[in-house]
Amino acid sequence: MSLLFILTTVNAEAQDISDKANAFLNSLSNDLREQAHFKLDDAERFNMNYVPMPRKGPTFYQFNEAQKTAALNLLKASLSEEGFEKSSEIMALEKVLRIIENNDDDKMPSGRPRRDPLNYHLTIFGDPAPDQPWGWRFEGHHLSLNFTSADSRIVSSTPTFFGTNPGIVRSTEFKGKEVLKEESYLGFALINSMDDEQLKIAQIADQAPRDVITLTKRKVSHIEPYGISYKEMNEDQQELLTQLVQVYIDNYQKDFAADFADRIVKAGYENLHFAWAGSLSYGFGHYYRIQGPMLLIEFDNTQNDANHVHTVVRDLENDYGEDMLKAHYEEHHK
Known part of the structure; x- marks a missing residue:
C-alpha cells in the first residue's frame, strides 16, 4: 500500500488527540518508540528545520503500514482538511524534485534519496494525556508543524x-499543481490594488530577501512593523488582507483555528501591517509579511527563479505553547 493511498484514507473520527498520539506510540517497536519519544522540556522540541537534513525521530520509511496510518491519523486530527491536504501535497512534491533534479547520487546519511516523500519524521514530546501538557512535531523538507496540547485541547x-x-x-504528471496558490494570489491582489501613495508605504524594498526573515529561530526578536497599516487601506483592501490572514488560519484544526482567530481580533486588525519587498509581478522574486501585536506571517518566493515558496506563521506570544504552558502550570501547580 502506498503512502499517497494512506494519505487519502486515514481515519478522521473525532477522538481526544492524546488517544491518537498514544495509538501511534503503542504501534511502535521499542527501538522506534525510543527514537520517537522525548521529554516535553527536551531541547529537541525547539529544533525547527525545513530543509532536507538528518533529524531525530523515525521516518515513514521505517514504519509499517499500521504505523504510517497511526502517524497520519494524529497529523490529520491536528490540522484542518485544507492543512492536511497541503501537507500531503508538499510531501508528494519530493517525487517531482527527484525527477526534475535527476540526481540519484544525492543521498541522506541513511542511504535513502534526499528527495523522498517517506523522509518525514513524527516525534512526541512528553506523555500524551488529556490532563497534562505534551507536544508533537511533524517535520521534513518544506514542512515543520509544531503542536502543543494542554487541558484536552x-x-x-x-x-x-x-x-x-x-x-x-x-x-511531470503534477504539471500545473500550485499548492500555496491562495497565499500567492491574494498577496499579489492586495499589493497591486494600492495606489502610488499607498505603494510608497507598503513596498519596503525593491529586492526581496532570499528567505523568510525569522528562519528557524526559537524566539522571534522584535521586528519593526514596516509597511502599510490596516487603517491606511480602503475597505476592499482590508477585506483582501482579512482573507489572506484567514487562508493561513484555515490550515489549523477547527477549535484551535477559532481560538487563534479570536486572539488576532482581540489584538486588533487595525494594528496589522502589510509589507512587500521585490517585484509586483509573477515570475520575479517577491516577499510579504503580515505583522501585528501577536502575529507574524511571512511569504517568500525568490529561489529557483522565483518558483520556490517558503511561508511561516509565528505566534509572537505563544510559539511552542510557552505562554499557555506557563498559565497551565500556574493554574495547576500553585
Missing part, C-alpha cells in the same frame, strides 16, 4: 512552516 500550532518547490510545477 491544542493550545499552540506554531511555528508553522509550509513550503513548496516547485511553487508551480512545470512538468
